[in-house]
Amino acid sequence: MANNILSVPKFERFVAGFENSLVYIGLDVHKRSWSVALLRPDGEVADLTMPPEPHTLIQMLQSLPVTVGMIAQEAGPTGYGLARALQCAGLPITVAAPSRIxxxxxxxxxxxxxxxxxxAEFAASSLLRPIAIPSEHEEAFRILVRRRHQLTDGLRRCKQRIRGLLLINSAIEPDHLDHWSKAAIEQLHQLELAPATRQTLNSHLRELAFLIEEQQSIDKQIKAQAITCGQQNRIERLKTADGVGHVVASTFAAELFHPERFNRPEQVAAYLGLAPMVRESGGKHDRGRLRPVGQKRLRSLLIEAAWIWRAKDEQAKAFYDRLLSRSSIPQKAIAALARKLAIKLWRLSLDPATA
Structure with a gap:
């Protein structure tokens, strides 16, 4: 490494004469190394590269005779371990989403x-919008919930491969295969196929059985972890809404941790990607498509739940029909209903003692 941790005295010399001044730190974090920049009040910057060791970084920053105004880090695949360590050490940290830098x-x-x-320069200029930093338990619960969705995607692809295999071999699909009932799967085992095709289908069916069993196991673990990390009461409150089952409720609780950080319903809708983008130019005003942000899975689940809510609740159906009559576009109407549902779930997820 060109500038390793042994050159820390460089930082000490760099801040000489600026004792007790406010400095800003920028971190570019990777698996094998961290790049650290220090911005002085006069606009000069020094940087170094160091091993990925949180305690070493904290000791270095705390040993400098300056005040750290803010540490800026870009969110990425290395997670939030460093940010949590800096918070525990009492150092101010901003984790910024790459799309917002x-x-x-x-x-x-x-x-x-x-x-x-x-x-470091963006932090000094207050140009970074921080994202929420989950606790270790909150992050672990979210990872577990996302694993459940990975298994769901795997199940869907496995079923598509089975149907594709039947189609290419001109085999007749068993009855009720749309619901993938036990009887339909058993009929797949009994189909007369060429030996190599039968072996391929058996492999797919073993994969299907594994994914189903693994998803059921993860569902049990999610329920257990919800109790451990204090999410159980919140999830039960969310499930009181029409159209919301355990999957939607647990995903909402996992992805929308710290719901009290949102001050207005519009912020929740924007975070979930359910807020339409506003375009105004030359006196023309248009509310276009939804803002393309993260939370695609949760947004998809909320739209599915909105369809169920519409079927169960007359007021929700009237709201949907009113919007549909204006736009004649079902996707816009159901997205608006999903936005209404998301705001309702946000209010339910708030602690009753503080809501």
Whole structure:
């Protein structure tokens, strides 16, 4: 490494004469190394590269005779362990979503050294919008819930492969295969096929059985972990809404942790990607498509739940029909109903003692 942790005295010399001044730190975090930049009040920046060791970074920053105004880090695959360690050490940390970090219009050079310097400058200019940092239990619960969705995707692909195999071999699908009942799966085992095709189908059926069993196991673990991490009461409150079952409720609780961080319903809708983008130019005003942000899975689940809510609740159906009569676009009407459902779930997820 060009500038490793042994060059920490460089930072000490760099801040000499700026004792007790406010400095800003930028971190570009990777699996094998971290790039650290320190921005002085006069606008000068020094940087170094160090091993990925939180305690070493904390000791280094705490040993400097300056006040850390803010530490900026870009969210990424390394998770939130470093951010939590900095918080526990009493150091201010901002984790910013990559999509919300200012980017140059035209292509420019990109290195770890430049990235950490830019983060320090953005932190000093208050140009970064922080995202919520989950606790260790909250992050573990969210990972478990997302694993459940991975298994659901795997099940869907496995079923598609089975149906594709039957189609390409001109085999007749068993009755009730749309519901994948035990009887239909048993009929798949009894189909007369060529030996190699039979072996392929058997392999798919073993994969299907594994995925079903694994999903059931994960469902049990989610319920147990909900109790352990204090989410059980919140999930039960969410399930009182029409159209919301355990999957939607647990996903909402996992993805929308710390619901009290939202001050207005509009913020919740924007976070979930259910807020339409507003375009206004030359006196023309248009509310277009939904804002393309994260939370695609939860947004999809909320739209599915909105269809069920519409079928069960007359007021929800009237709301949907009223919007449909205006736009004549079912997707817009159901997205608006899903937005209404999301806001309802946000209010239910708030602690009754503080709501």
């Amino acid at each position: 200012p980017r140059p219009v035209s292509p420019t050079n990109k290195t770890d050294r430049l990235d950490c310097r830019k983060l």
